[in-house]
Amino acid sequence: GAGVSQTPSNKVTEKGKYVELRCDPISGHTALYWYRQSLGQGPEFLIYFQGTGAADDSGLPNDRFFAVRPEGSVSTLKIQRTERGDSAVYLCASSLGGGAKNIQYFGAGTRLSVL
Amino acid sequence: SQQGEEDPQALSIQEGENATMNCSYKTSINNLQWYRQNSGRGLVHLILIRSNEREKHSGRLRVTLDTSKKSSSLLITASRAADTASYFCAILQGGSEKLVFGKGMKLTVNP
Numbered sequence: 001g002a003g004v005s006q007t008p009s010n011k012v013t014e015k016g017k018y019v020e021l022r023c024d025p026i027s028g029h030t031a032l033y034w035y036r037q038s039l040g041q042g043p044e045f046l047i048y049f050q051g052t053g054a055a056d057d058s059g060l061p062n063d064r065f066f067a068v069r070p071e072g073s074v075s076t077l078k079i080q081r082t083e084r085g086d087s088a089v090y091l092c093a094s095s096l097g098g099g100a101k102n103i104q105y106f107g108a109g110t111r112l113s114v115l
Numbered sequence: 116s117q118q119g120e121e122d123p124q125a126l127s128i129q130e131g132e133n134a135t136m137n138c139s140y141k142t143s144i145n146n147l148q149w150y151r152q153n154s155g156r157g158l159v160h161l162i163l164i165r166s167n168e169r170e171k172h173s174g175r176l177r178v179t180l181d182t183s184k185k186s187s188s189l190l191i192t193a194s195r196a197a198d199t200a201s202y203f204c205a206i207l208q209g210g211s212e213k214l215v216f217g218k219g220m221k222l223t224v225n226p
Contacts, residue, residue: 031212042203042216043158056212089156098212103148108157 004107021077025094033093121220138204
């Protein structure tokens with residue numbers, strides 16, 4: 001596909017469970033970003049990858065959150081021991097190379113509900 | 116933490132009218148961007164204005180930036196029902212890769 005693809009589109013889980021959210025960036029985009037958007041708020045930055053490495057993970061709220069991008073393309077956001085407060089829409093974005101000139105293109109997001 | 120703050124938080128207008136949204140922020144920036152979001156899901160990039168630019172146009176969109184006041188405005192002219200969405204400003208600080216978004220503004224265009 002031409003855009004950023006996120007799966008699943010919706011995820012319902014129980015408190016304490018482990019979840020994985022997947023992001024397929026636009027082909028050829030080396031930079032990948034994860035954001036989290038709570039109801040009625042703007043997206044908040046979680047982590048940024050340039051290639052395979054996490055260049056900035058300052059937005060991850062705690063050590064229950066982890067993200068990988070082993071081959072520099074697909075990324076997985078992993079949340080351990082989920083809490084009700086983790087419920088939000090998780091958005092992934094990619095850009096051609098990072099840097100101020102590059103526009104971030106967003107996927108449709110994964111809506112995570114923790115019961 | 117969110118820096119940009121859109122004003123007003125909600126706006127309802129008739130089709131054909133112009134809509135103006137304002138954004139204020141607190142730090143120095145590399146650029147400021149506006150995004151649109153439908154139904155609380157994917158964000159669509161609308162326009163980017165660099166810190167050394169004062170005004171930019173794209174179709175029915177006009178963006179201004181006043182770095183001395185740390186504010187920006189987005190004008191949508193001749194609005195359409197399809198413009199109904201939430202609009203966010205986002206800033207990119209120098210040396211950073213992360214966009215910092217405001218809380219957003221809900222625009223309703225009535226046919």
